[in-house]
Amino acid sequence: MTSPILVTGGTGTLGGHVLPLLRRAGREVRVLSRHARESADGVEYVACDLLARDGDRALGAALEGVETVLHLAGGPKGDDIATRNLVRAAAAAGVRHFVYISVIGADRVPLGYFRSKLGAERAVAESGLPWTTLRAAQFHDLVLKAVRTMAKMPVVPVPGGIRMQPVDAREVAARLVELALGEPAGLVPDLAGPAVHSMGELARGYLRARGKRRPMLPVRLPGKVGRAYRAAENLSLEGASFGTRTWEEFLAEHAGTVPGGKRSAGGVGSTPGETGM
Known part of the structure; x- marks a missing residue:
């Protein structure tokens, strides 16, 4: 029996595409969610806020038996802090593969959101965990x-x-699942x-x-x-996947x-x- 994959951000747009792909691949899925949910369709939900000071116990329970973490959760701020909390707990739990979704230009665009994503990337790379990070363009949905809003x-x-290179969330989800089921690969080519x-x-x-x-x-x-x-x-524009x-x-x-x-x-x-x- 394979160990469950822990997914953060499983209730968002990207997570909504990732979860069924993991289930079709025969993997058990455990989703970290800020709010309690009933488990369904082979997906177990665990309530935990990565930014909460008292979240360590819930996070430890969520990581029990987990070898792969797929970190999709993100927001306008605090991604670096949440990711540091998660990688610290993942390292303590003996996780063997940590997969992170970032954004193209994280190291070049001087916006708070991009800086937070870059901080999260560094937290993953410096965690001591085997890791994979994929930078993707903005989703069509965004x-x-x-x-x-502009057209109103x-x-x-x-x-x-x-200029933008919007990418389909379903294609990003498929690539992330491929990476999560494979070996740690470090920073992989961007997906635009x-x-x-x-x-x-x-x-x-x-x-x-x-x-x-x-x-x-x-x-x-x-x-x-x-x-x-x-x-x-x-x-x-160069060296990316499209x-x-x-x-x-x-x-x-x-x-x-x-x-x-x-x-x-x-x-x-x-x-x-x-x-x-």
Whole structure:
């Protein structure tokens, strides 16, 4: 009998794709969740907050018998602290493989979120555990959320010079499961989407899919962050792996319209859970 794989962030968008893949691979799955849930479909849920001071006991119980940890949980801040807490407990429990999902540009983009992800990467690499880290581009789901918010305005503000390589969360999930079931590999090639788009292109694609028209207003992102994005520090153009599902294909499923102006199946708002990145 194989040992269970402990997954954090199993209730988010990425986790929702990862869990069934692990189950189809015949693996037992234990999910760390901030809130108690009933176990179902071969998935056991353990309540534990990685940022809580009194979480060590629950974390120790969650790691009992676990040889592989797949760390998907993330948020706008605190990822480095949560990851340090988790790797410390994982090392004490004798975990043999720690897999972490990070973001492309973690070491180049001067935003708090990216710095937190880089701190988490370092916590994993310096833990003494055998490890694998995958940096991925922003998910289609996150880009959809951003452009949908922008498109609610009568004039759509479009940050100039910003380009993105959105990737499908299902392709990231498949790669992570492949890595988790394999041997520790350190920092593996980035995973990005199949095409680079400007923010204007992404917004126009969404508006077309929804059958809407909006004037657009270019805006300049100031400071170090703006310079980093204009220098494409958030992109991975060489030595990366690339998904195959395009932004246009994602939009057709999640933001499309049918004759008569009605939403197609799986329209906007149909994707449950968090975007993760």
